Amino acid sequence: MTFLPVILWSDVLIWLLVLAAFLLAWLSVHNPLLRAAWQRVGRSRAGMASATVLIVFVAVGLLDSIHYRPRLENWEGHREAQGAAHAGQGEKPAAYAIEVLSLLDRLLTPLRTQIEKTYSEPLATRAYAKEAIELRAADGQIRQTRDYPRLKHGGAHLGADEGERDADVAWRLLRALGVGVLVWLTVATAVAAGLARVAACSQREAWRRIWHNESAFAWNAVLATIGGLLLVLLPVATLAVDYHVFGTDKVGQDVLYQIVKSVRTALVIGLVTTLVMLPLSILLGVLAGYFRGWVDDLIQYLYTTLSSIPGVLLIAAAVLMMQVVIDTHPQWFETAAERADLRLLALCFILGVTSWTGLCRLLRGETLKLRELEYIQAAQAFGVADLRIIVRHILPNLMHIVIIALVMDFSSLVLAEAVLSYVGIGVDPTMISFGTMINNARMELAREPMVWWSLAAAFVFMFTLVLAANLLADAMRDAFDPRLAGSA
């Protein structure tokens, strides 16, 4: 094999979440109430536009969640030379790189490996600071001058015609825009054709419905968003092949690469945390609300105690302790990626433990209300077992609260990661995330000339992600909350 698959714990959880999402989709298809709620979400233009953006982020995150270690070719050759000397020693163990890569890294190999010396501006062909360069003059003498050195990779294809850069960039932009328009037209035509077939009307009529937002699904918002995404992503992709679109950072790494890698970290923090939080808050909240009495007292005591500790401090204390455990047990981890991954999971776990109390309180209150309703009283009078009542009658009626809480928490968790990483209790410093990017770049604005691109790129992408999540959360809350749904 040319690679060794590596399964990180966070990968497992991410794919479990994908499975859970499919499960929820299956449930929604069969449950009329859920289906109606999802249809309401589908009609929301802001919701569908942000969902389209989020799908791109999730796709990047999923690509970044399949890890492997490439086989070391040179080392192998070395072994084979040795092996020839000791012929017939049997199968030799293959050697794999210590570096854990993901499928996304493989796709972005040029971005990952084209490392400059230090800072360079977006789309630059020369470095950001002057350096002493040795020039061989026409008479064969070597002279030293101070100038901005050429970048090793940024615009390297231009060769000596550096002046051609603007024309090259413009040409690439034009080409990308042309392709973008073509792709968009294809997608839009396909959607219109599909809609025409489903609604049994003409193509023209389908186009008109999409344009005037008369379809049952907010296709015009989705198509507009896809168009916008194509107009941004395609030019970036065509330029990224030969330039550093967002510049390079202090150690010369491409900022675009870091941004793309940050997405997975943000998603893991935002999603896996809820995986920790959900079982705790659902189980304890329902138990407290349903059984009342001493169970309720105990659970209330538990969450009041936990929520009375200021969140940041509890997280700080727990992360410090976790770091001690990780540092004192280096033998647990084969690679640095595994160590960083465990710290990420620990952070998710701790965030989950500190944030389940809010949802638990909500669920307890709702269960208290539900258990007094007639149909549950009737079920109890018939002697239905408590567990059965909870699973069949109470849990389905709590679903909307859980779904709303999930999407509402996502954006605050992504924001929290950045702050925690800044404080030094976030993800491992070697792990690329929005927080570590901001943390590394925060002194750069004070430089002369100013280095603004790292911060600006982190800001734009984080803002897009969180804004999309917030808008989707709003749309979903409006659709799932029965109080709001009635009035709409």
Next chain:
Amino acid sequence: MLAYLVRRLLYALPILIGVNLITFALFFIVNTPDDMARMQLGVKRVTPEAIARWKGERGYDKPLFINESAAGIGVVTDTIFFTKSARMFAGDFGRAEDGRDIAREIVTRMGPSLAIALPTFVLGLLVTVSFALLLTFFRASYLDFWGVVLCVALMSISGLFYIIGGQYLVSKIWRLVPISGYGGGLDAWRFLILPLAIGVISGIGSSTRWYRTIFIEEISRDYVRTARAKGLSEVTVLFRHVLRNAMIPILTGVVVVIPLLFMGSLLTESFFGIPGLGSYTIDAINAQDFAVVRAMVFIGSVLYIVGLILTDLSYTFVDPRIRFN
């Protein structure tokens, strides 16, 4: 009223004991003092003697709960739990890594924390409530729609960017106030005005949206319709009736925060170099000073519980229907 207060305080006691036990478990059982010593001493200088000396200097060399070698009451008191955890109830937080008394440090650093947190809190509350009332007044209009859009956009920006952007614009480009620092006396405003402004602006998004939801919900009640039918102007309805009735949900979220103002804001204080409790905590976290973090966890939860009691008390002032019995 007094009886109620006493009962609430008694009820708070088990919670504080719980907090104390949780922090004790985190700091001494999940990680033994030996691990802490190794962290503090660094990898190179770890020898059994160095660890023993480090523990001895800080009093971490005692047994956790029961000291069988001690005589009399010392069986319970001469232990880590008693000296490090139980003594916190008496306001004794021990010493930080640099040898200073933590309790004293907290008292001196409270001033700067409050000087920044209290004005931010009051001004922020005024601004967000007024903005929310404005949006409610113009509800279902373009102003309301774009106001809500602005709020969602504002709350999607990380707090870090507000601070970095504010420092860059105001201090570096416009050169209006110093980038960071703190001074006592009358000159302090020069250092406080920027963190104050940033604190208020960064809070506008989420709070305004939340208050607006409360006001909108309140405005669909029957008494509002009655007030309008009586011929009251919309402004009177909003300020005299809706605002007053919306006080309970607003207070629930707001009063709890007041005692925590003492703790300061971690981010603001560390970015602006304000010598308050927030920057103290951050420094302690970065230096892995467990004693300080432990003390701050305990104080934080005491303040939170005080906030809960204050919330209950404040209800009586805004809603005469609520009585304590």
